[in-house]
Each structure stands twice: as C-alpha cells, then as structure tokens.
Amino acid sequence: MKGIIFTEFMELVEEKFGLEVLDEVLEMSGDEGIYTAVGSYDHRDFVKLIVNLSKKTGIAPDTLQQVFGQSAFKALLASIPASASIGESTSTFQFIRHVEDYIHVEVKKLYADAQPPKFHFISETETEMVMDYQSARCMSNVCLGLIEGCATHFGEAIEVKMYPQTDDGSVVRFSLSIV
Structure with a gap:
C-alpha cells in the first residue's frame, strides 16, 4: 500500500x-x-x-474507513495533473471510469509493485452504475467514502448500495443511483 x-x-x-x-x-x-x-x-x-x-x-472501523475515503478524495483530486484527461470529468460516473482507465494505470507505471484495486463495470445508464470493486486488501468502505467524496465534489446526490460478492470482502458490488 x-x-x-x-x-x-x-x-x-x-x-x-x-x-x-x-x-x-x-x-x-x-x-x-x-x-x-x-x-x-x-x-x-x-x-x-x-x-x-x-x-x-x-x-466502527467501517465508518472510519468511509470517512477516510471521503477525505482522501480531496488529496487524490489535488494530485492529478491539470493536463490529465480525468480532470475533464464532469460527473461522478465519468470520474470513476477514469479511475480505472487512468489513475490505476498511472500508478502501475510509477510503481511496478503497486496493486491498486480493480473496478469491473457491469452496467451503466445516465442515472445508474453497477460495478465490482476487487481488492485483496478488502477496503470497500474506503472505496465507498471515495465515491461519496467524488459525488460531493460534483454536487451530485448518489445513493450507494454495497453487496459483498465473496465471504472475505475481496469483491464487493457497488450499485450507484443518482437521486
């Protein structure tokens, strides 16, 4: 990490x-x-x-992870170069897609040993996104907080539901709906 x-x-x-x-x-x-x-x-x-x-x-530890994720989003945003395509995102869903396509790719370029989480996108409409978060670190509540921080940044109200897909929490399905 x-x-x-x-x-x-x-x-x-x-x-x-x-x-x-x-x-x-x-x-x-x-x-x-x-x-x-x-x-x-x-x-x-x-x-x-x-x-x-x-x-x-x-x-509760889950709550602390979630609050940390909300706070960490600001640092993540501040660390993105102005020239990066992710900076052109205008919505939470766009930004989340760019996290997988840009941030995780750049992290792997900079740190060959890095093991960022993976997002597997299941479905997406203008108002809903379903994706699986996969990480051996099992920190889906940090991911939840990051999503919430992102939605706050874009001024969007998003309902997030989490569904564990594995007993150990290494894969969690996120269902996001704009409300």
Whole structure:
C-alpha cells in the first residue's frame, strides 16, 4: 500500500481527534508513524491503525474507513495533473471510469509493485452504475467514502448500495443511483 494512504490517514486523525489520540493509536499499533508518501507499506499496518482508532474512539472501523475515503478524495483530486484527461470529468460516473482507465494505470507505471484495486463495470445508464470493486486488501468502505467524496465534489446526490460478492470482502458490488 502506498505511503500517501498512511500520511493522509495520520493527517485526518490529527485534524479530527488531535495529536494525542494519533500518538496513542500509533503506540497501540506498535507503529512509529514514519511514512513517506511514495513508500510502500504493508496494508495490514493500515488495518491495525484503523482498528486501534476504532477502539480509542468507539467509532466502527467501517465508518472510519468511509470517512477516510471521503477525505482522501480531496488529496487524490489535488494530485492529478491539470493536463490529465480525468480532470475533464464532469460527473461522478465519468470520474470513476477514469479511475480505472487512468489513475490505476498511472500508478502501475510509477510503481511496478503497486496493486491498486480493480473496478469491473457491469452496467451503466445516465442515472445508474453497477460495478465490482476487487481488492485483496478488502477496503470497500474506503472505496465507498471515495465515491461519496467524488459525488460531493460534483454536487451530485448518489445513493450507494454495497453487496459483498465473496465471504472475505475481496469483491464487493457497488450499485450507484443518482437521486
């Protein structure tokens, strides 16, 4: 998992809960909190941070992942070069398609060892999109938050339903409807 995920998470925790809580979560996790945005780290360390933040705050891990995804969308958007075709997206659905076609491709070019999630598009109309999210990291709630952050960015009201396709959560079907 890319370090930018860790650095964004720690910034969010510090902003929402304070430096003391961040330090306690890092200590509970046996983590020194030293990450570089371009480094690669074990996703299990991220899961540990989420679980321990949940223990500390009483907020469910799925909710914390979702809030993180909403926040991380802003950083994702800011990291996209102005010349990139994805920047021309005018809707949530267009942007999501570009994530698979542009962002995940660029990540693989920059980091040969990267394993970004995959989106498999099932169907799409002007008001509905159905896709499968596939990731060995099983972080569909981060994906949910990213979708919500994207919809907010485009000023769209979108209802999102999630349907696990595997017992381990590595494949989740997302059904998005503009409301």
